[in-house]
Amino acid sequence: MRREIIIFLIVLGVFFAAGCAENGNSDEPAPSTPAEEVDNGEVAGTEEAATGAESEIFDVEIRDYKYIPQNVTVKVGQTVRWTNNDTVLHDVVGSGIESEYLQKGERFTYTFEEEGTYQYICTIHPWMEGEVVVEA
Numbered sequence: 001m002r003r004e005i006i007i008f009l010i011v012l013g014v015f016f017a018a019g020c021a022e023n024g025n026s027d028e029p030a031p032s033t034p035a036e037e038v039d040n041g042e043v044a045g046t047e048e049a050a051t052g053a054e055s056e057i058f059d060v061e062i063r064d065y066k067y068i069p070q071n072v073t074v075k076v077g078q079t080v081r082w083t084n085n086d087t088v089l090h091d092v093v094g095s096g097i098e099s100e101y102l103q104k105g106e107r108f109t110y111t112f113e114e115e116g117t118y119q120y121i122c123t124i125h126p127w128m129e130g131e132v133v134v135e136a
């Protein structure tokens with residue numbers, strides 16, 4: 001009889017312990033932190049700004065897994081500046097262009113010194129395509 005009481009108390013203790021553990025775990029999970037605004041400034045371009053020619057900068061926005069606009073036409077010596085506005089990483093690679101991975105808010109600039117058609121993609125999402133036509 002006494003033994004049964006002890007077993008009963010042990011079982012009771014286990015229940016209490018389990019209850020406490022459950023309470024301890026019932027805390028809401030920490031809310032995931034929203035993607036922080038990273039402002040690392042400009043990712044170094046592969047070349048310095050154009051010399052001589054107009055130094056107008058053409059902006060291409062990267063948003064919703066697209067390059068916007070997808071096609072741009074510039075003159076030799078002009079610069080295109082890509083800005084990643086997605087929270088995921090993207091890059092700009094192809095036709096001799098090769099950016100780093102761009103985090104949200106990061107930019108990449110490239111100055112086109114030769115005429116031609118430059119096609120590029122995002123290596124992380126290869127279906128993302130863009131094109132720069134450089135005219136004399």
Ligand SMILES: [Cu+2]
Pocket residue numbers: 065089090091122123124125128
């Ligand atoms: Cu991408």
